[in-house]
Amino acid sequence: MVSQQVSALERMLDSGNFSSGCPTRVVLDHVMSRWGVLILVALSDRPTRWGELRRVVDGISEKMLAQTLRTLEADGFVHREVTASIPPRVDYSLTGSGGELVERLLPLVDWVTEHAPAIVGRS
Amino acid sequence: MVSQQVSALERMLDSGNFSSGCPTRVVLDHVMSRWGVLILVALSDRPTRWGELRRVVDGISEKMLAQTLRTLEADGFVHREVTASIPPRVDYSLTGSGGELVERLLPLVDWVTEHAPAIVGRS
Numbered sequence: 001m002v003s004q005q006v007s008a009l010e011r012m013l014d015s016g017n018f019s020s021g022c023p024t025r026v027v028l029d030h031v032m033s034r035w036g037v038l039i040l041v042a043l044s045d046r047p048t049r050w051g052e053l054r055r056v057v058d059g060i061s062e063k064m065l066a067q068t069l070r071t072l073e074a075d076g077f078v079h080r081e082v083t084a085s086i087p088p089r090v091d092y093s094l095t096g097s098g099g100e101l102v103e104r105l106l107p108l109v110d111w112v113t114e115h116a117p118a119i120v121g122r123s
Numbered sequence: 124m125v126s127q128q129v130s131a132l133e134r135m136l137d138s139g140n141f142s143s144g145c146p147t148r149v150v151l152d153h154v155m156s157r158w159g160v161l162i163l164v165a166l167s168d169r170p171t172r173w174g175e176l177r178r179v180v181d182g183i184s185e186k187m188l189a190q191t192l193r194t195l196e197a198d199g200f201v202h203r204e205v206t207a208s209i210p211p212r213v214d215y216s217l218t219g220s221g222g223e224l225v226e227r228l229l230p231l232v233d234w235v236t237e238h239a240p241a242i243v244g245r246s
Contacts, residue, residue, distance in 0.1 A: 018161060020182030023239035024232075031235065032155040038141060059143030075242050097238070104231040109147075111227050112154065115220070116146035119198050 030075055031101065035060055035068040040094070041109055043078065044102045047093035077101055153198055154224065158183055158191040163217070164232055166201065167225045170216035200224055 018024055030036055038057045042048060048056075054065055069092060072078040077098035083089040094102060141147055153159055161180045165171060171179075177188055192215060195201040200221035206212040217225060 018164075018179075018181060023243040024236045027235050027239040027242050028160060028232070029157055031231075032157070032160050034152055034155070037151060037155050041141075056141075058141060097242075101231075101234060104234050108154075108224075108227040108231060109151070111224060112150050113147045116150040119150050119220075120146040 027075060030071050031077075031105075033068065035064055036072065037105065037109065039065075039068055039072065040077065040098065040102050040105055043092060043094050043098070044106060047081070047091040050090050050092070053092065072098070150198060153194050154200075154228075156191065158187055159195065160228065160232065162188070162191055162195065163200065163221065163225050163228055166215060166217050166221070167229060170204070170214040173213050173215070176215065195221070 031040070035057065038060070039053060042053055042056045050065075053069075054060065054062070057065065060068075069078060069080070073080055076095055079093050079095050079098075081091045081093065083091070154163070158180065161183070162176060165176055165179045173188075176192075177183065177185070180188065183191075192201060192203070196203055199218055202216050202218050202221075204214045204216065206214070
């Protein structure tokens, strides 16, 4: 059905790549979480400050923002930079690996953005 | 940082596309959920029966499989086909819209699959 993927089903079954608790599942859970996606898209432009992220990712709590940023930082997708000013300033940006990930995330998010109104209108 | 996306941040802020409760957020939550991604990837090959999905999506409960399939069906991504045999046979497949979505999902999942071991090894 999707040509470049000859046997996704067999691959999922055989390789153990998608077994519960394996690295692929762990990283997918981080990236494809409700907030992970939105934060990665928000950072796709340029380094962004905490307060900006808080505003742009509508509905996120301070706790979830902190937690999701920590997870994405631990995975090496996000870089946290503290500038010693008064008050101190904290910028978040994508790492090289985060940029590679987001390049593959944006076409999906763009497709969803374009088609979502019709999809939600169905139900 | 990512060239094709001139101002993701401004777009998120201005358009209201990513506001809490808007269609984009609703559909992203369906698609990017832990189980949504795995079910869509499993279906990318060919029509698949309930029992196969249950096996291939390691760790999913019957309840979550039923619920996620219903959501993806309501969104028009998945088609449910009942064949009147004894016992009745139920196949799930991607619709045209589901195929378009999965085409954009697979490059992301492939990237994560390739890089996940190194990413998880970091922490």
